[in-house]
Amino acid sequence: MHDVVIIGAGPAGISAALWCDELGLDTLVLEQQEEIGGQLLSVYNPIENYPGLRAHDGRELLERFSEPVSKADFDLWTNVEIESVNLRAKRISLRSGEELQSISIIIATGVRRRQLGIPGEKEFVGHGIIESATRDRELFAGKDVCVIGGGDAAAENALLLAEVCPTITIVHRGKSLKARREFVERLQTSHCITVFTESVVTRMLGNEGLEAVEILRKDALKPFQMAVRGVLVRAGFEPNTELFREELQLDEKGYISVTGQQVTSVANVFAVGDVSNPLAPTISGATGAGATAAKVIASRLIRK
Numbered sequence: 001m002h003d004v005v006i007i008g009a010g011p012a013g014i015s016a017a018l019w020c021d022e023l024g025l026d027t028l029v030l031e032q033q034e035e036i037g038g039q040l041l042s043v044y045n046p047i048e049n050y051p052g053l054r055a056h057d058g059r060e061l062l063e064r065f066s067e068p069v070s071k072a073d074f075d076l077w078t079n080v081e082i083e084s085v086n087l088r089a090k091r092i093s094l095r096s097g098e099e100l101q102s103i104s105i106i107i108a109t110g111v112r113r114r115q116l117g118i119p120g121e122k123e124f125v126g127h128g129i130i131e132s133a134t135r136d137r138e139l140f141a142g143k144d145v146c147v148i149g150g151g152d153a154a155a156e157n158a159l160l161l162a163e164v165c166p167t168i169t170i171v172h173r174g175k176s177l178k179a180r181r182e183f184v185e186r187l188q189t190s191h192c193i194t195v196f197t198e199s200v201v202t203r204m205l206g207n208e209g210l211e212a213v214e215i216l217r218k219d220a221l222k223p224f225q226m227a228v229r230g231v232l233v234r235a236g237f238e239p240n241t242e243l244f245r246e247e248l249q250l251d252e253k254g255y256i257s258v259t260g261q262q263v264t265s266v267a268n269v270f271a272v273g274d275v276s277n278p279l280a281p282t283i284s285g286a287t288g289a290g291a292t293a294a295k296v297i298a299s300r301l302i303r304k
């Protein structure tokens with residue numbers, strides 16, 4: 001029996017675990033990936049807005065987070081596959097057959113990039129899918145590329161690619177771009193960026209590598225093909241809440257509803273970080289929420 005089981009070891013889960021440890025709680029952290037860090041592992045831009053620390057990228061910040069983790073006294077299991085969770089009973093079943101029991105559960109499962117679910121999207125990972133303009137820019141220099149999405153992330157990546165690629169086509173399903181005005185103005189004055197609104201990419205095509213995308217424009221009868229060597233998808237995020245849907249109160253987009261103390265709709269179950277913060281997902285928000293949940297759990301256990 002653990003005092004706390006934390007599901008997810010991104011910034012929110014790491015912070016919750018460090019606080020639980022400091023407060024003397026018997027804590028187990030379960031992480032599905034081989035490595036801890038969550039989204040930090042895919043941040044290739046400098047992190048300049050985490051108070052007191054500047055990092056060249058997410059991995060550098062993770063190294064700073066890992067220092068206290070290596071000295072702390074909580075259990076951390078990586079590569080863990082959770083089969084099911086009974087939140088009311090605080091029982092977690094692992095794919096390996098193990099059953100875990102705890103007094104409290106902290107859900108820190110974060111979010112994942114929304115996939116388009118179209119043919120070619122998985123096949124061309126590593127052969128045409130651009131993970132990040134910051135990281136992959138030189139690989140795609142001199143090549144025509146397509147950016148899917150219409151928000152800040154799509155616009156920012158398109159502007160970075162425009163520094164090295166001859167043409168960039170932005171394909172956005174909405175009527176107008178949702179990116180901030182400064183980005184939209186820069187897109188409009190760029191000579192190599194074309195924007196297709198009310199349009200969707202329906203297929204990615206190629207052999208060894210990506211060679212073209214198929215685009216369907218609103219009111220068109222048939223899609224058309226456009227030759228590109230790279231595609232970057234920024235279609236938003238979705239919360240990792242599949243395991244908890246039956247028992248927890250979620251908002252209309254599937255994010256976990258919490259109070260100011262990170263309390264969910266089930267007693268002694270807390271949710272922290274991006275998985276319960278659709279409006280303002282940040283590293284500082286995630287670590288703060290992790291600390292709050294740990295302190296609330298500790299104060300309740302002491303009172304008992």
Ligand SMILES: Cc1cc2nc3c(=O)[nH]c(=O)nc-3n(C[C@H](O)[C@H](O)[C@H](O)COP(=O)(O)OP(=O)(O)OC[C@H]3O[C@@H](n4cnc5c(N)ncnc54)[C@H](O)[C@@H]3O)c2cc1C
Pocket residue numbers: 007008009010011012013030031032033036037038039040042043044045046047048049050080082108109110111112240243272273274275281282283284286
């Ligand atoms: C490209 C990019 C740039 C960013 N730049 C900044 C920035 O400059 N400043 C800033 O403040 N924020 C930035 N962010 C946002 C920031 O990274 C997130 O707000 C933060 O990582 C959220 O932490 P989290 O722990 O809530 O979730 P996550 O980082 O998503 O971590 C969740 C963890 O839970 C694990 N998990 C999920 N499901 C399960 C399961 N079933 N079982 C076990 N483990 C599970 C995941 O594998 C993951 O390790 C950026 C994000 C991205 C993608």
